[in-house]
Amino acid sequence: MSRGKYNSIFFYLFPLLFFFSCQKKEKTYIETIASNDVKLPKAQPGSWRYSHDEKFQTFEDFQRLKKIKPVPGKNVIYLQPVGEFDELQEKEIELTKEYLSKYFQLETKVLPVLSNTIFPKTVKRLSTEGQEQILAGYVLNSILIKRKPKDAVVFMGITEKDLFPKPEWNYVFGLASYEDGVGVTSMYRFSDGYLSDANFNESLERLMKISSHEIGHMFGVSHCLNANCVMNGTNSLSETDYHFARACSLCQQKLNSSLQYNPKKRLLDLKNFFEKQHLNSEFVRAEQDFSLLK
Numbered sequence: 001m002s003r004g005k006y007n008s009i010f011f012y013l014f015p016l017l018f019f020f021s022c023q024k025k026e027k028t029y030i031e032t033i034a035s036n037d038v039k040l041p042k043a044q045p046g047s048w049r050y051s052h053d054e055k056f057q058t059f060e061d062f063q064r065l066k067k068i069k070p071v072p073g074k075n076v077i078y079l080q081p082v083g084e085f086d087e088l089q090e091k092e093i094e095l096t097k098e099y100l101s102k103y104f105q106l107e108t109k110v111l112p113v114l115s116n117t118i119f120p121k122t123v124k125r126l127s128t129e130g131q132e133q134i135l136a137g138y139v140l141n142s143i144l145i146k147r148k149p150k151d152a153v154v155f156m157g158i159t160e161k162d163l164f165p166k167p168e169w170n171y172v173f174g175l176a177s178y179e180d181g182v183g184v185t186s187m188y189r190f191s192d193g194y195l196s197d198a199n200f201n202e203s204l205e206r207l208m209k210i211s212s213h214e215i216g217h218m219f220g221v222s223h224c225l226n227a228n229c230v231m232n233g234t235n236s237l238s239e240t241d242y243h244f245a246r247a248c249s250l251c252q253q254k255l256n257s258s259l260q261y262n263p264k265k266r267l268l269d270l271k272n273f274f275e276k277q278h279l280n281s282e283f284v285r286a287e288q289d290f291s292l293l294k
Contacts, residue, residue: 029263030256033289034249037227048233049225057222062254067220068181069258070106070153077101077108077215078152080144082184083116083160088195089187092204093158095277099208102269104215105261106153116161118143127162127170131193136163136175139184148182154215157184158207162193173240176214183214189237205279206237209245216251219258226250245282246289264293 043049079097081090093110101108123135139157148155163186165172176183187195190210191203209230216231224231229248234240247255256263271290274283 029293030249030253032292033252033267036285036288036292037229037248037250038244040225040228040232046235047239048223048235051235052223052233054223054225054233056225057254059250059253059257062220062222063257065220067258068153068178068218074151075106075153076149076151077104077106077154077156078149079108079110080147080155080157081110081113081159082118082139082143082157083113085113085160086195088197088200089160092187092195092200092207095204096158096207096211099273100211100215102266102273103208103212104219104255104259105266105269106259111149114143125164127164131162131188133162133164133171134159136165136172136184136186139163140175140177140182144182144184145177145180148180153181154218155182156211156215157182158187158211159184160187162186162188173210174214176217178218178220181218183218185210185214201277201279202241204277205245205282206240209240209243212245212247216247216255219255221251221254224248224251244285245279246285267293 040049077100079093079100081093085093097108097110100106119134119138123138125133125135127133139159144155144157163172163174163184164170165175171189172186173189174183174185185207187203187207190206191199195203213230213234221231223233224247227248227250228242228244229251230243230245231247231251232239232243234243252263267286267289271283271286274280274286
C-alpha cells in the first residue's frame with residue numbers, strides 16, 4: 001500500500017478520533033443527583049451528631065461489610081402489626097407498606113394483626129405520663145425473631161403501644177437486631193398518642209422515615225454523615241422531622257449496590273407516591289432529582 005493511501009486513511013480517521021476523545025463521560029445516576037445533596041449544618045447541642053462521635057462510612061467501607069442482602073427465595077419485606085389499630089392507623093401501616101416497596105424496590109407485605117394479649121404483664125408498665133408501655137426487647141426477641149417468615153429478608157413489627165428499652169429509659173421509637181434483619185417501631189409518639197386527620201401526614205412521614213432508616217441499617221448502611229438524609233442519626237422527633245425522607249446520593253449508591261434496583265424507576269415511583277399523598281416537601285425534592293435526569 002502506498003504512503004499516500006495511509007495519509008488519506010489518517011485524514012478520515014483523525015476527525016473521528018478527535019470527536020470521541022472530546023466527548024464528556026456521561027454521568028452516572030448517583031453522580032447526577034449528588035448535586036442535590038444538602039450539606040449538613042454544624043451539629044448543635046442535643047442533636048445526635050453532637051453527642052455521638054461516629055466514623056464516616058465510605059462506599060468502600062460498606063462494600064467490605066458482611067450484611068443482609070435479598071436473594072431468591074428470601075427477598076420480601078414483611079410488616080407485622082401488633083396491637084389494636086383503628087381505621088386511620090391501619091391506613092398508615094398500609095401506606096408505609098406501599099412506601100417501603102417503592103423505597104427499597106422489594107415486595108412488601110403486611111401480615112395479619114397480632115393482639116396486645118400476646119404481651120404478658122411482666123413486660124408492661126405505666127410511664128410517668130400515664131400511658132401503657134411495652135418492653136421493646138420482648139417484642140423483638142420473644143415475638144418477632146421467632147416468627148420471621150422464611151422468605152423474609154427483613155421483618156419489621158409495628159405497634160401502636162409506646163415502647164421502652166430498659167427500666168431507666170423513658171421511651172424509644174424502636175429497636176432492631178440488624179444481624180437478624182428484625183426490628184420493631186412504635187407509632188405512638190409519631191402522633192402524640194392520638195392519630196387524627198389533622199396530624200395524619202406528619203405521623204405517616206415519621207413512620208416512613210424511621211422504618212426506612214431502620215431497614216437501611218439492616219442492609220448495612222450506617223448513620224449518614226454525608227448530607228441531610230434519612231439515614232442521619234436522630235435524638236428526637238424534631239430532629240427526625242428536620243431530616244429528609246430522601247436518601248443522599250452516597251446512601252443510595254450503597255443500597256443500590258446490594259439491592260440492584262433501577263434507580264430511575266425507584267425515583268419515579270417515590271415521586272408519584274409523594275405527589276399522591278400530598279407530601280409536598282419530599283415531592284419537590286424528588287422532582288428536583290428527576291429534573292436532572294431529563
